[in-house]
Amino acid sequence: MSRPLIAHIDLDALRHNYRLAAGLAPDSLSVAVLKADAYGHGAVSCAKALAGLAPMFAVAAIEEAMALREAGIREPIVLLEGIFSADELALVESLELGMAIHSDWQLEAVLAWRPARPVMTWLKVDSGMHRLGFSPDRAAAVWKALKAAPEVVGDLHLMSHFATADSRDDRYFAQQREIIMALAEQLDAPLCVANSPSILAHVEAHGAINRPGVMLYGSDPLEQANDASQQLSPVMTLRSEIIAVRELGAGEPVGYGGRFVTSAPTRIGVVACGYGDGYDRHAVDGTPVLVDGQRCRLAGKVSMDMMTVDLTDMPQADIGSEVVLWGRSQAGTVLSVDEVATYCDTISYTLLTGVLPRVPRRYNGGHID
Structure with a gap:
Protein backbone atom coordinates (compact mmCIF):
# COMPACT_ATOMS: atom_id res chain seq x y z
CA MET A 1 0.00 0.00 0.00
CA SER A 2 1.55 3.28 -1.11
CA ARG A 3 1.17 6.65 0.57
CA PRO A 4 -2.36 7.81 -0.26
CA LEU A 5 -1.55 11.32 -1.50
CA ILE A 6 -2.07 11.79 -5.27
CA ALA A 7 -2.77 14.63 -7.66
CA HIS A 8 -5.62 13.46 -9.84
CA ILE A 9 -5.65 15.24 -13.21
CA ASP A 10 -9.02 15.29 -14.97
CA LEU A 11 -8.21 15.63 -18.66
CA ASP A 12 -11.90 15.86 -19.56
CA ALA A 13 -12.08 18.99 -17.38
CA LEU A 14 -9.00 20.36 -19.15
CA ARG A 15 -10.67 19.92 -22.52
CA HIS A 16 -13.88 21.47 -21.18
CA ASN A 17 -11.99 24.55 -20.01
CA TYR A 18 -10.18 24.87 -23.33
CA ARG A 19 -13.47 24.69 -25.22
CA LEU A 20 -14.86 27.37 -22.90
CA ALA A 21 -11.89 29.65 -23.65
CA ALA A 22 -12.20 29.09 -27.38
CA GLY A 23 -15.97 29.54 -27.30
CA LEU A 24 -15.68 32.88 -25.53
CA ALA A 25 -13.48 34.13 -28.37
CA PRO A 26 -14.67 32.36 -31.53
CA ASP A 27 -12.84 34.79 -33.82
CA SER A 28 -9.50 34.27 -32.06
CA LEU A 29 -6.94 31.49 -32.26
CA SER A 30 -6.70 30.13 -28.70
CA VAL A 31 -3.16 29.05 -27.85
CA ALA A 32 -3.00 26.69 -24.86
CA VAL A 33 -0.32 27.83 -22.40
CA LEU A 34 1.66 24.87 -21.00
CA LYS A 35 4.49 26.68 -19.23
CA ALA A 36 5.70 25.56 -15.78
CA ASP A 37 4.84 21.94 -16.60
CA ALA A 38 1.30 22.99 -17.49
CA TYR A 39 0.94 24.87 -14.20
CA GLY A 40 1.97 21.72 -12.33
CA HIS A 41 -0.39 19.38 -14.18
CA GLY A 42 2.14 17.71 -16.49
CA ALA A 43 2.83 19.44 -19.79
CA VAL A 44 3.22 16.32 -21.91
CA SER A 45 0.01 14.73 -20.69
CA CYS A 46 -1.92 17.98 -21.07
CA ALA A 47 -0.53 18.56 -24.56
CA LYS A 48 -1.55 15.05 -25.61
CA ALA A 49 -5.01 15.61 -24.18
CA LEU A 50 -5.39 18.87 -26.13
CA ALA A 51 -3.83 17.61 -29.38
CA GLY A 52 -6.33 18.03 -32.18
CA LEU A 53 -8.26 20.57 -30.14
CA ALA A 54 -5.75 23.35 -29.48
CA PRO A 55 -4.00 24.46 -32.68
CA MET A 56 -0.90 25.77 -30.89
CA PHE A 57 0.90 25.59 -27.55
CA ALA A 58 2.95 28.16 -25.63
CA VAL A 59 5.78 27.61 -23.16
CA ALA A 60 8.21 29.88 -21.33
CA ALA A 61 11.54 28.48 -22.47
CA ILE A 62 13.18 26.21 -24.99
CA GLU A 63 13.70 23.37 -22.48
CA GLU A 64 9.93 23.11 -22.10
CA ALA A 65 9.50 23.04 -25.88
CA MET A 66 12.15 20.33 -26.22
CA ALA A 67 10.33 18.10 -23.73
CA LEU A 68 7.13 18.40 -25.76
CA ARG A 69 8.87 17.66 -29.05
CA GLU A 70 10.67 14.65 -27.54
CA ALA A 71 7.27 13.33 -26.43
CA GLY A 72 5.98 13.52 -29.99
CA ILE A 73 4.00 16.77 -29.83
CA ARG A 74 3.94 18.18 -33.37
CA GLU A 75 1.65 21.20 -32.99
CA PRO A 76 3.25 24.65 -33.32
CA ILE A 77 4.92 25.83 -30.11
CA VAL A 78 5.85 29.42 -29.28
CA LEU A 79 8.44 30.56 -26.72
CA LEU A 80 6.79 33.27 -24.64
CA GLU A 81 10.11 34.67 -23.41
CA GLY A 82 11.92 34.01 -26.66
CA ILE A 83 15.52 32.89 -26.70
CA PHE A 84 17.94 33.39 -23.79
CA SER A 85 21.06 33.25 -25.96
CA ALA A 86 21.68 33.51 -29.70
CA ASP A 87 22.86 29.91 -29.95
CA GLU A 88 19.30 28.78 -29.15
CA LEU A 89 18.23 29.93 -32.61
CA ALA A 90 19.52 26.67 -34.07
CA LEU A 91 17.09 24.80 -31.81
CA VAL A 92 14.27 27.18 -32.69
CA GLU A 93 14.81 26.19 -36.30
CA SER A 94 15.32 22.45 -35.78
CA LEU A 95 12.34 22.15 -33.42
CA GLU A 96 10.20 24.38 -35.66
CA LEU A 97 9.30 26.83 -32.89
CA GLY A 98 7.91 30.32 -32.83
CA MET A 99 9.19 32.95 -30.43
CA ALA A 100 8.62 36.28 -28.81
CA ILE A 101 11.13 39.11 -29.21
CA HIS A 102 11.29 41.56 -26.33
CA SER A 103 14.86 42.95 -26.29
CA ASP A 104 17.35 44.66 -28.58
CA TRP A 105 19.87 41.84 -28.32
CA GLN A 106 17.22 39.33 -29.40
CA LEU A 107 16.28 41.57 -32.32
CA GLU A 108 19.90 41.83 -33.44
CA ALA A 109 20.41 38.08 -33.20
CA VAL A 110 17.25 37.32 -35.16
CA LEU A 111 17.96 39.82 -37.93
CA ALA A 112 21.46 38.37 -38.36
CA TRP A 113 20.04 34.84 -38.59
CA ARG A 114 19.26 33.00 -41.80
CA PRO A 115 16.87 30.14 -41.05
CA ALA A 116 15.76 27.71 -43.74
CA ARG A 117 12.20 29.01 -43.43
CA PRO A 118 10.61 32.12 -41.86
CA VAL A 119 9.74 31.83 -38.18
CA MET A 120 6.51 32.82 -36.43
CA THR A 121 7.37 35.84 -34.30
CA TRP A 122 5.55 37.81 -31.60
CA LEU A 123 6.89 41.31 -30.99
CA LYS A 124 6.43 42.05 -27.30
CA VAL A 125 5.50 45.59 -26.35
CA ASP A 126 5.58 46.96 -22.81
CA SER A 127 2.18 48.63 -22.58
CA GLY A 128 2.45 49.05 -18.80
CA MET A 129 3.44 45.76 -17.15
CA HIS A 130 7.08 46.96 -17.09
CA ARG A 131 8.69 43.54 -17.21
CA LEU A 132 9.59 42.59 -20.78
CA GLY A 133 8.98 44.35 -24.08
CA PHE A 134 9.91 47.29 -26.25
CA SER A 135 8.53 50.66 -25.27
CA PRO A 136 5.56 51.75 -27.38
CA ASP A 137 7.55 54.59 -28.94
CA ARG A 138 10.19 52.12 -30.18
CA ALA A 139 7.86 49.33 -31.22
CA ALA A 140 6.99 50.79 -34.63
CA ALA A 141 10.64 50.88 -35.70
CA VAL A 142 11.21 47.33 -34.47
CA TRP A 143 8.07 46.15 -36.26
CA LYS A 144 9.25 47.69 -39.52
CA ALA A 145 12.69 46.10 -39.13
CA LEU A 146 11.13 42.68 -38.67
CA LYS A 147 8.73 43.18 -41.58
CA ALA A 148 11.73 44.09 -43.75
CA ALA A 149 13.26 40.64 -43.11
CA PRO A 150 10.70 38.23 -44.62
CA GLU A 151 13.37 35.58 -45.02
CA VAL A 152 13.58 35.44 -41.20
CA VAL A 153 10.19 36.50 -39.90
CA GLY A 154 7.00 34.85 -41.07
CA ASP A 155 3.78 35.23 -39.12
CA LEU A 156 4.24 38.46 -37.10
CA HIS A 157 1.99 39.60 -34.25
CA LEU A 158 2.06 42.33 -31.62
CA MET A 159 2.09 40.89 -28.12
CA SER A 160 1.61 42.54 -24.73
CA HIS A 161 0.58 41.57 -21.21
CA PHE A 162 -2.04 43.17 -18.98
CA ALA A 163 -1.14 43.85 -15.36
CA THR A 164 -4.68 44.24 -13.97
CA ALA A 165 -7.06 42.38 -16.27
CA ASP A 166 -8.19 40.35 -13.25
CA SER A 167 -9.09 43.40 -11.17
CA ARG A 168 -12.53 44.89 -10.54
CA ASP A 169 -10.91 48.27 -11.13
CA ASP A 170 -10.27 48.26 -14.88
CA ARG A 171 -8.82 51.76 -15.27
CA TYR A 172 -5.20 50.67 -15.71
CA PHE A 173 -6.29 47.80 -17.93
CA ALA A 174 -8.10 50.30 -20.16
CA GLN A 175 -5.00 52.47 -20.27
CA GLN A 176 -2.81 49.55 -21.36
CA ARG A 177 -5.36 48.41 -23.89
CA GLU A 178 -5.60 51.89 -25.40
CA ILE A 179 -1.82 51.98 -25.86
CA ILE A 180 -1.55 48.60 -27.58
CA MET A 181 -4.67 49.08 -29.69
CA ALA A 182 -3.43 52.43 -31.00
CA LEU A 183 -0.13 50.85 -31.92
CA ALA A 184 -1.85 47.92 -33.63
CA GLU A 185 -4.00 50.31 -35.64
CA GLN A 186 -0.97 52.37 -36.63
CA LEU A 187 0.92 49.29 -37.85
CA ASP A 188 -2.09 47.33 -39.11
CA ALA A 189 -0.81 44.55 -36.85
CA PRO A 190 -2.65 41.48 -35.55
CA LEU A 191 -2.75 41.29 -31.76
CA CYS A 192 -1.93 38.66 -29.15
CA VAL A 193 -2.78 40.28 -25.81
CA ALA A 194 -5.65 38.44 -24.10
CA ASN A 195 -4.65 36.22 -21.17
CA SER A 196 -7.08 34.20 -19.02
CA PRO A 197 -8.73 37.12 -17.19
CA SER A 198 -8.99 39.10 -20.42
CA ILE A 199 -10.63 36.16 -22.17
CA LEU A 200 -13.13 35.76 -19.33
CA ALA A 201 -13.99 39.40 -18.69
CA HIS A 202 -12.79 41.66 -21.51
CA VAL A 203 -14.09 40.68 -24.91
CA GLU A 204 -12.75 44.00 -26.23
CA ALA A 205 -9.21 42.66 -25.70
CA HIS A 206 -9.67 39.50 -27.75
CA GLY A 207 -7.24 39.53 -30.64
CA ALA A 208 -6.15 37.38 -33.54
CA ILE A 209 -4.47 35.14 -30.97
CA ASN A 210 -5.49 34.64 -27.32
CA ARG A 211 -3.42 32.98 -24.60
CA PRO A 212 -5.58 31.01 -22.12
CA GLY A 213 -3.38 29.89 -19.24
CA VAL A 214 -4.52 29.30 -15.68
CA MET A 215 -8.19 29.12 -16.71
CA LEU A 216 -7.40 25.92 -18.62
CA TYR A 217 -6.67 24.27 -15.28
CA GLY A 218 -9.93 25.34 -13.68
CA SER A 219 -8.71 28.28 -11.63
CA ASP A 220 -10.70 31.51 -11.74
CA PRO A 221 -8.22 34.41 -12.09
CA LEU A 222 -10.82 37.15 -11.62
CA GLU A 223 -11.14 39.14 -8.41
CA GLN A 224 -14.89 38.83 -8.84
CA ALA A 225 -16.23 35.74 -10.59
CA ASN A 226 -18.53 36.21 -13.56
CA ASP A 227 -20.85 33.92 -15.49
CA ALA A 228 -18.03 32.67 -17.70
CA SER A 229 -15.52 31.96 -14.93
CA GLN A 230 -18.13 30.05 -12.95
CA GLN A 231 -18.24 27.52 -15.77
CA LEU A 232 -14.62 26.48 -15.20
CA SER A 233 -14.06 22.95 -13.94
CA PRO A 234 -11.16 21.99 -11.62
CA VAL A 235 -8.53 19.88 -13.36
Whole structure:
Protein backbone atom coordinates (compact mmCIF):
# COMPACT_ATOMS: atom_id res chain seq x y z
CA MET A 1 0.00 0.00 0.00
CA SER A 2 1.55 3.28 -1.11
CA ARG A 3 1.17 6.65 0.57
CA PRO A 4 -2.36 7.81 -0.26
CA LEU A 5 -1.55 11.32 -1.50
CA ILE A 6 -2.07 11.79 -5.27
CA ALA A 7 -2.77 14.63 -7.66
CA HIS A 8 -5.62 13.46 -9.84
CA ILE A 9 -5.65 15.24 -13.21
CA ASP A 10 -9.02 15.29 -14.97
CA LEU A 11 -8.21 15.63 -18.66
CA ASP A 12 -11.90 15.86 -19.56
CA ALA A 13 -12.08 18.99 -17.38
CA LEU A 14 -9.00 20.36 -19.15
CA ARG A 15 -10.67 19.92 -22.52
CA HIS A 16 -13.88 21.47 -21.18
CA ASN A 17 -11.99 24.55 -20.01
CA TYR A 18 -10.18 24.87 -23.33
CA ARG A 19 -13.47 24.69 -25.22
CA LEU A 20 -14.86 27.37 -22.90
CA ALA A 21 -11.89 29.65 -23.65
CA ALA A 22 -12.20 29.09 -27.38
CA GLY A 23 -15.97 29.54 -27.30
CA LEU A 24 -15.68 32.88 -25.53
CA ALA A 25 -13.48 34.13 -28.37
CA PRO A 26 -14.67 32.36 -31.53
CA ASP A 27 -12.84 34.79 -33.82
CA SER A 28 -9.50 34.27 -32.06
CA LEU A 29 -6.94 31.49 -32.26
CA SER A 30 -6.70 30.13 -28.70
CA VAL A 31 -3.16 29.05 -27.85
CA ALA A 32 -3.00 26.69 -24.86
CA VAL A 33 -0.32 27.83 -22.40
CA LEU A 34 1.66 24.87 -21.00
CA LYS A 35 4.49 26.68 -19.23
CA ALA A 36 5.70 25.56 -15.78
CA ASP A 37 4.84 21.94 -16.60
CA ALA A 38 1.30 22.99 -17.49
CA TYR A 39 0.94 24.87 -14.20
CA GLY A 40 1.97 21.72 -12.33
CA HIS A 41 -0.39 19.38 -14.18
CA GLY A 42 2.14 17.71 -16.49
CA ALA A 43 2.83 19.44 -19.79
CA VAL A 44 3.22 16.32 -21.91
CA SER A 45 0.01 14.73 -20.69
CA CYS A 46 -1.92 17.98 -21.07
CA ALA A 47 -0.53 18.56 -24.56
CA LYS A 48 -1.55 15.05 -25.61
CA ALA A 49 -5.01 15.61 -24.18
CA LEU A 50 -5.39 18.87 -26.13
CA ALA A 51 -3.83 17.61 -29.38
CA GLY A 52 -6.33 18.03 -32.18
CA LEU A 53 -8.26 20.57 -30.14
CA ALA A 54 -5.75 23.35 -29.48
CA PRO A 55 -4.00 24.46 -32.68
CA MET A 56 -0.90 25.77 -30.89
CA PHE A 57 0.90 25.59 -27.55
CA ALA A 58 2.95 28.16 -25.63
CA VAL A 59 5.78 27.61 -23.16
CA ALA A 60 8.21 29.88 -21.33
CA ALA A 61 11.54 28.48 -22.47
CA ILE A 62 13.18 26.21 -24.99
CA GLU A 63 13.70 23.37 -22.48
CA GLU A 64 9.93 23.11 -22.10
CA ALA A 65 9.50 23.04 -25.88
CA MET A 66 12.15 20.33 -26.22
CA ALA A 67 10.33 18.10 -23.73
CA LEU A 68 7.13 18.40 -25.76
CA ARG A 69 8.87 17.66 -29.05
CA GLU A 70 10.67 14.65 -27.54
CA ALA A 71 7.27 13.33 -26.43
CA GLY A 72 5.98 13.52 -29.99
CA ILE A 73 4.00 16.77 -29.83
CA ARG A 74 3.94 18.18 -33.37
CA GLU A 75 1.65 21.20 -32.99
CA PRO A 76 3.25 24.65 -33.32
CA ILE A 77 4.92 25.83 -30.11
CA VAL A 78 5.85 29.42 -29.28
CA LEU A 79 8.44 30.56 -26.72
CA LEU A 80 6.79 33.27 -24.64
CA GLU A 81 10.11 34.67 -23.41
CA GLY A 82 11.92 34.01 -26.66
CA ILE A 83 15.52 32.89 -26.70
CA PHE A 84 17.94 33.39 -23.79
CA SER A 85 21.06 33.25 -25.96
CA ALA A 86 21.68 33.51 -29.70
CA ASP A 87 22.86 29.91 -29.95
CA GLU A 88 19.30 28.78 -29.15
CA LEU A 89 18.23 29.93 -32.61
CA ALA A 90 19.52 26.67 -34.07
CA LEU A 91 17.09 24.80 -31.81
CA VAL A 92 14.27 27.18 -32.69
CA GLU A 93 14.81 26.19 -36.30
CA SER A 94 15.32 22.45 -35.78
CA LEU A 95 12.34 22.15 -33.42
CA GLU A 96 10.20 24.38 -35.66
CA LEU A 97 9.30 26.83 -32.89
CA GLY A 98 7.91 30.32 -32.83
CA MET A 99 9.19 32.95 -30.43
CA ALA A 100 8.62 36.28 -28.81
CA ILE A 101 11.13 39.11 -29.21
CA HIS A 102 11.29 41.56 -26.33
CA SER A 103 14.86 42.95 -26.29
CA ASP A 104 17.35 44.66 -28.58
CA TRP A 105 19.87 41.84 -28.32
CA GLN A 106 17.22 39.33 -29.40
CA LEU A 107 16.28 41.57 -32.32
CA GLU A 108 19.90 41.83 -33.44
CA ALA A 109 20.41 38.08 -33.20
CA VAL A 110 17.25 37.32 -35.16
CA LEU A 111 17.96 39.82 -37.93
CA ALA A 112 21.46 38.37 -38.36
CA TRP A 113 20.04 34.84 -38.59
CA ARG A 114 19.26 33.00 -41.80
CA PRO A 115 16.87 30.14 -41.05
CA ALA A 116 15.76 27.71 -43.74
CA ARG A 117 12.20 29.01 -43.43
CA PRO A 118 10.61 32.12 -41.86
CA VAL A 119 9.74 31.83 -38.18
CA MET A 120 6.51 32.82 -36.43
CA THR A 121 7.37 35.84 -34.30
CA TRP A 122 5.55 37.81 -31.60
CA LEU A 123 6.89 41.31 -30.99
CA LYS A 124 6.43 42.05 -27.30
CA VAL A 125 5.50 45.59 -26.35
CA ASP A 126 5.58 46.96 -22.81
CA SER A 127 2.18 48.63 -22.58
CA GLY A 128 2.45 49.05 -18.80
CA MET A 129 3.44 45.76 -17.15
CA HIS A 130 7.08 46.96 -17.09
CA ARG A 131 8.69 43.54 -17.21
CA LEU A 132 9.59 42.59 -20.78
CA GLY A 133 8.98 44.35 -24.08
CA PHE A 134 9.91 47.29 -26.25
CA SER A 135 8.53 50.66 -25.27
CA PRO A 136 5.56 51.75 -27.38
CA ASP A 137 7.55 54.59 -28.94
CA ARG A 138 10.19 52.12 -30.18
CA ALA A 139 7.86 49.33 -31.22
CA ALA A 140 6.99 50.79 -34.63
CA ALA A 141 10.64 50.88 -35.70
CA VAL A 142 11.21 47.33 -34.47
CA TRP A 143 8.07 46.15 -36.26
CA LYS A 144 9.25 47.69 -39.52
CA ALA A 145 12.69 46.10 -39.13
CA LEU A 146 11.13 42.68 -38.67
CA LYS A 147 8.73 43.18 -41.58
CA ALA A 148 11.73 44.09 -43.75
CA ALA A 149 13.26 40.64 -43.11
CA PRO A 150 10.70 38.23 -44.62
CA GLU A 151 13.37 35.58 -45.02
CA VAL A 152 13.58 35.44 -41.20
CA VAL A 153 10.19 36.50 -39.90
CA GLY A 154 7.00 34.85 -41.07
CA ASP A 155 3.78 35.23 -39.12
CA LEU A 156 4.24 38.46 -37.10
CA HIS A 157 1.99 39.60 -34.25
CA LEU A 158 2.06 42.33 -31.62
CA MET A 159 2.09 40.89 -28.12
CA SER A 160 1.61 42.54 -24.73
CA HIS A 161 0.58 41.57 -21.21
CA PHE A 162 -2.04 43.17 -18.98
CA ALA A 163 -1.14 43.85 -15.36
CA THR A 164 -4.68 44.24 -13.97
CA ALA A 165 -7.06 42.38 -16.27
CA ASP A 166 -8.19 40.35 -13.25
CA SER A 167 -9.09 43.40 -11.17
CA ARG A 168 -12.53 44.89 -10.54
CA ASP A 169 -10.91 48.27 -11.13
CA ASP A 170 -10.27 48.26 -14.88
CA ARG A 171 -8.82 51.76 -15.27
CA TYR A 172 -5.20 50.67 -15.71
CA PHE A 173 -6.29 47.80 -17.93
CA ALA A 174 -8.10 50.30 -20.16
CA GLN A 175 -5.00 52.47 -20.27
CA GLN A 176 -2.81 49.55 -21.36
CA ARG A 177 -5.36 48.41 -23.89
CA GLU A 178 -5.60 51.89 -25.40
CA ILE A 179 -1.82 51.98 -25.86
CA ILE A 180 -1.55 48.60 -27.58
CA MET A 181 -4.67 49.08 -29.69
CA ALA A 182 -3.43 52.43 -31.00
CA LEU A 183 -0.13 50.85 -31.92
CA ALA A 184 -1.85 47.92 -33.63
CA GLU A 185 -4.00 50.31 -35.64
CA GLN A 186 -0.97 52.37 -36.63
CA LEU A 187 0.92 49.29 -37.85
CA ASP A 188 -2.09 47.33 -39.11
CA ALA A 189 -0.81 44.55 -36.85
CA PRO A 190 -2.65 41.48 -35.55
CA LEU A 191 -2.75 41.29 -31.76
CA CYS A 192 -1.93 38.66 -29.15
CA VAL A 193 -2.78 40.28 -25.81
CA ALA A 194 -5.65 38.44 -24.10
CA ASN A 195 -4.65 36.22 -21.17
CA SER A 196 -7.08 34.20 -19.02
CA PRO A 197 -8.73 37.12 -17.19
CA SER A 198 -8.99 39.10 -20.42
CA ILE A 199 -10.63 36.16 -22.17
CA LEU A 200 -13.13 35.76 -19.33
CA ALA A 201 -13.99 39.40 -18.69
CA HIS A 202 -12.79 41.66 -21.51
CA VAL A 203 -14.09 40.68 -24.91
CA GLU A 204 -12.75 44.00 -26.23
CA ALA A 205 -9.21 42.66 -25.70
CA HIS A 206 -9.67 39.50 -27.75
CA GLY A 207 -7.24 39.53 -30.64
CA ALA A 208 -6.15 37.38 -33.54
CA ILE A 209 -4.47 35.14 -30.97
CA ASN A 210 -5.49 34.64 -27.32
CA ARG A 211 -3.42 32.98 -24.60
CA PRO A 212 -5.58 31.01 -22.12
CA GLY A 213 -3.38 29.89 -19.24
CA VAL A 214 -4.52 29.30 -15.68
CA MET A 215 -8.19 29.12 -16.71
CA LEU A 216 -7.40 25.92 -18.62
CA TYR A 217 -6.67 24.27 -15.28
CA GLY A 218 -9.93 25.34 -13.68
CA SER A 219 -8.71 28.28 -11.63
CA ASP A 220 -10.70 31.51 -11.74
CA PRO A 221 -8.22 34.41 -12.09
CA LEU A 222 -10.82 37.15 -11.62
CA GLU A 223 -11.14 39.14 -8.41
CA GLN A 224 -14.89 38.83 -8.84
CA ALA A 225 -16.23 35.74 -10.59
CA ASN A 226 -18.53 36.21 -13.56
CA ASP A 227 -20.85 33.92 -15.49
CA ALA A 228 -18.03 32.67 -17.70
CA SER A 229 -15.52 31.96 -14.93
CA GLN A 230 -18.13 30.05 -12.95
CA GLN A 231 -18.24 27.52 -15.77
CA LEU A 232 -14.62 26.48 -15.20
CA SER A 233 -14.06 22.95 -13.94
CA PRO A 234 -11.16 21.99 -11.62
CA VAL A 235 -8.53 19.88 -13.36
CA MET A 236 -6.32 18.96 -10.40
CA THR A 237 -7.69 17.29 -7.29
CA LEU A 238 -5.09 16.96 -4.56
CA ARG A 239 -6.42 13.95 -2.69
CA SER A 240 -5.22 12.03 0.38
CA GLU A 241 -6.64 10.15 3.37
CA ILE A 242 -6.92 10.33 7.14
CA ILE A 243 -4.07 8.17 8.50
CA ALA A 244 -4.69 8.61 12.25
CA VAL A 245 -7.29 10.03 14.63
CA ARG A 246 -6.60 11.58 18.05
CA GLU A 247 -9.18 12.31 20.78
CA LEU A 248 -8.05 15.35 22.76
CA GLY A 249 -9.47 17.20 25.74
CA ALA A 250 -9.87 20.94 26.07
CA GLY A 251 -6.73 23.08 26.27
CA GLU A 252 -4.47 20.76 24.25
CA PRO A 253 -2.03 22.25 21.69
CA VAL A 254 -1.79 20.63 18.25
CA GLY A 255 1.23 20.67 15.96
CA TYR A 256 4.45 22.65 15.88
CA GLY A 257 4.46 25.69 18.12
CA GLY A 258 1.06 24.81 19.56
CA ARG A 259 -0.60 27.41 17.36
CA PHE A 260 -3.96 25.64 17.53
CA VAL A 261 -5.27 24.89 21.03
CA THR A 262 -8.45 22.91 21.57
CA SER A 263 -11.23 24.88 23.24
CA ALA A 264 -13.32 21.76 23.99
CA PRO A 265 -12.99 18.00 23.57
CA THR A 266 -11.78 17.69 19.98
CA ARG A 267 -11.29 14.96 17.38
CA ILE A 268 -8.15 15.55 15.35
CA GLY A 269 -7.49 13.77 12.06
CA VAL A 270 -3.97 13.41 10.68
CA VAL A 271 -3.71 13.75 6.88
CA ALA A 272 -0.89 12.42 4.70
CA CYS A 273 0.06 15.71 3.05
CA GLY A 274 2.45 18.47 4.01
CA TYR A 275 4.74 21.19 2.77
CA GLY A 276 7.17 18.52 1.59
CA ASP A 277 4.48 17.72 -0.97
CA GLY A 278 3.96 21.35 -1.89
CA TYR A 279 1.00 22.23 0.33
CA ASP A 280 1.58 25.76 1.56
CA ARG A 281 2.92 26.01 5.12
CA HIS A 282 1.39 29.47 5.40
CA ALA A 283 -2.12 27.97 5.59
CA VAL A 284 -3.84 29.35 8.68
CA ASP A 285 -6.07 27.55 11.16
CA GLY A 286 -9.49 27.29 9.57
CA THR A 287 -8.24 26.70 6.03
CA PRO A 288 -10.97 24.55 4.42
CA VAL A 289 -10.44 20.86 3.66
CA LEU A 290 -12.96 18.29 2.43
CA VAL A 291 -13.24 15.04 4.38
CA ASP A 292 -15.61 12.52 2.79
CA GLY A 293 -16.98 15.41 0.78
CA GLN A 294 -17.76 17.60 3.81
CA ARG A 295 -15.98 20.79 4.74
CA CYS A 296 -13.83 20.83 7.84
CA ARG A 297 -10.90 23.00 8.91
CA LEU A 298 -7.17 22.86 9.27
CA ALA A 299 -6.12 22.78 12.93
CA GLY A 300 -2.45 23.52 13.54
CA LYS A 301 0.58 24.27 11.40
CA VAL A 302 1.26 22.22 8.30
CA SER A 303 4.19 19.83 8.84
CA MET A 304 6.56 18.47 6.18
CA ASP A 305 4.63 15.23 5.59
CA MET A 306 1.39 15.69 7.52
CA MET A 307 -1.31 18.13 8.49
CA THR A 308 -4.08 18.01 11.08
CA VAL A 309 -7.77 18.76 10.69
CA ASP A 310 -10.65 19.15 13.13
CA LEU A 311 -13.05 16.19 12.84
CA THR A 312 -15.13 17.04 15.90
CA ASP A 313 -18.31 17.56 13.88
CA MET A 314 -17.63 14.50 11.70
CA PRO A 315 -17.97 11.43 13.93
CA GLN A 316 -18.20 9.16 10.88
CA ALA A 317 -14.76 10.21 9.61
CA ASP A 318 -12.01 7.74 10.42
CA ILE A 319 -8.76 6.26 9.16
CA GLY A 320 -9.05 5.86 5.39
CA SER A 321 -11.56 8.67 4.93
CA GLU A 322 -11.01 10.63 1.72
CA VAL A 323 -9.39 14.03 2.14
CA VAL A 324 -9.44 16.62 -0.66
CA LEU A 325 -7.07 19.53 -0.21
CA TRP A 326 -8.50 21.17 -3.33
CA GLY A 327 -10.51 19.94 -6.27
CA ARG A 328 -13.49 17.61 -6.54
CA SER A 329 -14.32 14.95 -3.96
CA GLN A 330 -15.69 11.54 -4.87
CA ALA A 331 -19.01 12.80 -3.50
CA GLY A 332 -18.93 15.59 -6.08
CA THR A 333 -18.25 18.44 -3.66
CA VAL A 334 -15.77 21.01 -4.98
CA LEU A 335 -13.22 22.94 -2.95
CA SER A 336 -11.71 25.63 -5.16
CA VAL A 337 -7.94 25.99 -5.21
CA ASP A 338 -8.62 29.72 -5.40
CA GLU A 339 -10.39 29.63 -2.03
CA VAL A 340 -7.57 27.64 -0.44
CA ALA A 341 -5.07 30.16 -1.81
CA THR A 342 -6.76 33.03 0.03
CA TYR A 343 -6.18 31.26 3.35
CA CYS A 344 -2.49 30.89 2.44
CA ASP A 345 -2.15 34.55 1.43
CA THR A 346 -1.14 33.48 -2.06
CA ILE A 347 -2.67 32.69 -5.45
CA SER A 348 -3.75 29.47 -7.11
CA TYR A 349 -0.80 29.60 -9.53
CA THR A 350 1.58 29.13 -6.58
CA LEU A 351 -0.33 26.19 -5.14
CA LEU A 352 -0.75 24.37 -8.45
CA THR A 353 2.82 24.80 -9.65
CA GLY A 354 4.12 24.04 -6.15
CA VAL A 355 2.91 20.42 -5.98
CA LEU A 356 6.22 18.56 -5.78
CA PRO A 357 7.41 15.57 -7.84
CA ARG A 358 6.99 13.07 -5.02
CA VAL A 359 3.22 13.47 -5.40
CA PRO A 360 2.16 11.03 -8.14
CA ARG A 361 0.01 12.45 -10.92
CA ARG A 362 -2.84 10.22 -12.04
CA TYR A 363 -4.52 11.08 -15.33
CA ASN A 364 -8.16 9.98 -15.53
CA GLY A 365 -7.22 6.84 -13.59
CA GLY A 366 -3.81 6.10 -15.11
CA HIS A 367 -0.57 7.58 -16.39
CA ILE A 368 -0.55 8.60 -20.03
CA ASP A 369 2.85 10.29 -20.17
